[in-house]
Amino acid sequence: MLSPYRDILTRPGALAFSASGVLARLPMSMVGIGIVLMVSSLYGSYGLAGAVSAVYVVSQAVCSPQLARLIDRHGQARIMSPAVATAAFGLVGLIVAALLEAPSAFLFVGAVITGAAIGSFGSLVRARWTALLGEDPHRTHTAYSLESALDELVFVVGPVLATVLATGVAPTAGLVVPLVAMIAGGYWFLSLRSTEPPSAPVGSPRPRGSVLANPGMAVLAIVFVAMGTIFGATDVSTVAYADESGSKGLAGVILAVFALGSLISGLLYGTRQWKRPLYLRFANGMVLLAVGVCAFFFVQSLVALAAVMFVVGFTIAPTLINGNGLVQELVPRARLTEGLTWVGTSLGVGVSIGSSIAGARIDAAGSHAGFLVVVVAAVLAVIATLAALRTLRGDASEHVHDAVEPGSPSSTGGAAVAACEIAESVDPSKPRSR
Numbered sequence: 001m002l003s004p005y006r007d008i009l010t011r012p013g014a015l016a017f018s019a020s021g022v023l024a025r026l027p028m029s030m031v032g033i034g035i036v037l038m039v040s041s042l043y044g045s046y047g048l049a050g051a052v053s054a055v056y057v058v059s060q061a062v063c064s065p066q067l068a069r070l071i072d073r074h075g076q077a078r079i080m081s082p083a084v085a086t087a088a089f090g091l092v093g094l095i096v097a098a099l100l101e102a103p104s105a106f107l108f109v110g111a112v113i114t115g116a117a118i119g120s121f122g123s124l125v126r127a128r129w130t131a132l133l134g135e136d137p138h139r140t141h142t143a144y145s146l147e148s149a150l151d152e153l154v155f156v157v158g159p160v161l162a163t164v165l166a167t168g169v170a171p172t173a174g175l176v177v178p179l180v181a182m183i184a185g186g187y188w189f190l191s192l193r194s195t196e197p198p199s200a201p202v203g204s205p206r207p208r209g210s211v212l213a214n215p216g217m218a219v220l221a222i223v224f225v226a227m228g229t230i231f232g233a234t235d236v237s238t239v240a241y242a243d244e245s246g247s248k249g250l251a252g253v254i255l256a257v258f259a260l261g262s263l264i265s266g267l268l269y270g271t272r273q274w275k276r277p278l279y280l281r282f283a284n285g286m287v288l289l290a291v292g293v294c295a296f297f298f299v300q301s302l303v304a305l306a307a308v309m310f311v312v313g314f315t316i317a318p319t320l321i322n323g324n325g326l327v328q329e330l331v332p333r334a335r336l337t338e339g340l341t342w343v344g345t346s347l348g349v350g351v352s353i354g355s356s357i358a359g360a361r362i363d364a365a366g367s368h369a370g371f372l373v374v375v376v377a378a379v380l381a382v383i384a385t386l387a388a389l390r391t392l393r394g395d396a397s398e399h400v401h402d403a404v405e406p407g408s409p410s411s412t413g414g415a416a417v418a419a420c421e422i423a424e425s426v427d428p429s430k431p432r433s434r
Contacts, residue, residue: 004142005272011132013195020192021125023185026347027118027178030160031091032057034174037166039107042098050356052094052107057352059115061345063333065210067119067342074336075199076124077190082370084186090114091179095172118182121189122151123340126146126324130336132198135188138273142386143322145270156256163252196339212338216330219388220323221346223286226381227319228350234258235351237296237370238305240362245302246256254306261313269318270346278325279392285319286385290378296371326392350377 009015018170032053039049072078090113097106158178166174210217235255242251275282292312299305323343331339354377358370387391 002271004139005146005267006258008129008133008139008143008146013192014129014132017128017189017192017195018125018146018150020185020189021147022154022179024121024189025125025151026154026181026185028122029155030162030174030178030181031114031118032351033159034162034166034178035094037099037162037174038095038171041166041171042101043104048104048107050359052104052111054352054356055108056111056115057348058111060118061115061349063116064118064345065338065341067117068123068338071119071124071199071334073199076127076196076337077193078199079122080119080186081190082191082260083119086117087114087119087155088179088183090117091175091182095175095179101170116373120344121186121339122147123337123344124189126196126340127197127337128152130328130333132195140328141321141325142270144321145266145317147265148324149270149292150265151320152259152317153265155363156259156263160256165211198396204408211331211335211342212222213258215388215391216326216393217339217342218393219384220326220330221342223381223384224323224343224346225350225353226377226384227286227289228347228352229354229377230289231347232351232354232356232383233370233373233377234293234296234354236355236358236362237367237374238309240367240370241305242302244367247302250302254302254309257306258309261310262316263313265314266317266321269321277393278322278329279389282319282322282326282392283389284432285315285322286382287367289315289319290375290382293378295369297368297375341368401413 035053035056036049039045039052041257043049051194067079067083090110094107094114097110108325122429125147126144127148130140133143161177162174166172194277212221238254238258239248239251242248276284279390289312292308292315295308295312296305327339327343328336354373357375361369361373377394
């Protein structure tokens, strides 16, 4: 079952850039919550903490795609080397301002600088895999599955680590670790020049407009905002539900179980090639995710919530993998980093929206009101996806990316398989797609 991963990771330079990429993107799961923990502790205001965190998220969402356009044109190291230094400077400034309890304006300046320059290392890693593996859709599928699973690992470890450091060591410790990871992992990754994708040839025309001018990319961005809203609202609602149950400290464990289910499904999903077209698998995943999160609204205990979250988690990574895969089919290779960054930042914007809306509803009516926000976001995501299926199809129907290889062994990834075969009619005269 691990042979597909062994195959891609033994490619020259692959293990190094994938490992350094994990370290470099640890901040994506720690900086937001680290800001909230630090500011709320030192300033005694959750309102200010949330506002500073939101400014950081918005700055990243606005600026990361612009950085990605420059990266596609000039190369990863040339653009991100000064960007990492700038982001580190902003984060240091934010930490120092908080320690000195400086006026809140200094906190916002630090958040803007950090968010504007931090970029999206997840997109850079995926762009390297695409450049390394060329036009091999099977191995690219495995590589994207691996990176989605590693994303989930980051989200399992990051928030828990930030919380433990901020509450058990010092309020600023939750940001010091991602600062070190950003510098060490970022410059390690950027130093691996042999696997860096080629930049645009000198003298080539500059791309005009945004990749969002592509209708399929616009739909993906909207759906990813809705998905992010699901995740953001789920996080806040879980914390509130655990607090109402008298066990607030278990909230991090339950959210880790959610991410663990996604991590496992991502790894299983990447071991098989799939027969269904990519856009249909993405739609199937969205439907299953929406059906699953509806169960959150009806749970009556923390154990039940954790169990449901673990199962629902199996729908997350495959859906994200398929969404990133659609970007490959919808945008030119020369603008792949920009396309991947847009879906990543759309997800981040959605997380911020979901957290804020769910928080307001929880304050007014309790944790189940927050889970209702989750359900509404899921319904909207499904409506947007199904209404735009023809648009999402794009060039997918013209590519044979998902044929099952003859003699492919059956897989033991039952839950992950089930999560991607809803609405799929099986012809009993043919081998069942795995």
